[in-house]
Amino acid sequence: MVRLISYLVGLAFVGVLAIALFGTVSSAISNPAAETAEEEFHLHPHDIGLSSNGFFGRFDNRQVQRGFQVYKEVCAACHSLKYVAFRDLAEIGYSEAEVKAIANQWVIEQPTINPETGEAATRKNVPSDRFPSPFPNEIAARAANNNALPPDLSLMTKARHDGVNYVHALLTGYRPQPAALVREFPGAKTPAGLHYNPYFANLNIAMPPPLTSNGQVAYADGTNATIDQMARDVSAFLTWTAEPKLGARHAAGIATLVFLLIFTFLCWGAYQNVWxxxxH
Structure with missing residues (x-):
């Protein structure tokens, strides 16, 4: 008798869950949620086709160096690279002397303490130093950027979905807010101090357009520095900062596959020889 009652209670519980699920699904089908401004006007980045893409991808050091120049002259005033050291630049083709010069001439110096007075001081960067933050702390960073905290860029292309394409799209995506958006969603008008960018999650971003004109950076190799080219190059540089060993990892993967193929062939030959x- 107790067992029968248990079965009936369980059956009733399952029935209630089924009815609730059916009601929820029916309601979602008959009364779908209204589309938000973000869902309707948000755009997705397209593939910019960097040489580092794909299984056999490798960095184009000339492009990565151009991207570093864009970071140095445009982005470094607000964004840090706290996981990258100056000496890492040797991996993208800079000589030891060039790395030392870059570190020594970097505008922002390393914070330190004067051993004689005990007061805060600064010193020149050396290759073993990581790139210094443009701000002494978060409070100072927010104060200088309308209370918005500029994110560290070291791992940005890993931290965002479709990161490298997202960075390029974001940098080139600033535009006037569409009139249709304001008509359809009056409450979605871009607030004062923000900037409309359809590639940003909520369409409005605190960062003003960093790349404002062609030729903003004078490339050392003579490449035409259009806004699109500068965005591509700095995207390539940030792909490298997020995964500097990508080329070595791809090479190791290919070598491993070749080894496994040879090993499989040798095992098959040994099997045929033994038996x-x-x-049968």
Whole structure:
């Protein structure tokens, strides 16, 4: 009797869950949620086709160096690279002397303490130093950027979905807010101090357009510095900062696959040799 009652209670519980699920699904189908401004006007980045993409991808050091120049002259005033050291630049083709010069001439110096007075001081950067933050702390960073905290860019292309394409799209995506958006969603008008960018999650971003004109950076190799080119190059540089060993990892993967193919062939040959005289 107790067992029968338990079965009936369980059956009733399952029935209630089924009815609730059916009601929820029916309601969602008959009365779908209204589309938000973000869902309707948000755009998705397209593939910019960097040489580092794909299984056999490798960095184009000339492009990565151009991207570093864009970071140095445009982005470094607000964004840090706290996981990257100056000496890491040797991996993208800079010589030891060039790395030392870059570190020594970097505008922002390393914070330190004067050993004689005990007061805060600064010193020149050396290759082993990581890129210094443009602000002494978060409070100062927010105070200088309308209370918005500029994110560290070291791992940005890993921290965002479709990161490298997202960075390029964001940098080139600033535009006037569409009139249709304001008509359809009056409450979605871009607030004062923010900037409309359809590639940003909520369409409005605190960062003003960093790339404002062609030729903003004078490339050392003579490449035409259009806004699109500068955005591509700095995207390539930030792909490298997020995964500097990408080329070595791809090479190791290819070598491993070749080894496994050879090993499989040798195992098959050994099997055939050992069992060649055995009749089935």
């Amino acid at each position: 060649r005289d055995v009749k």
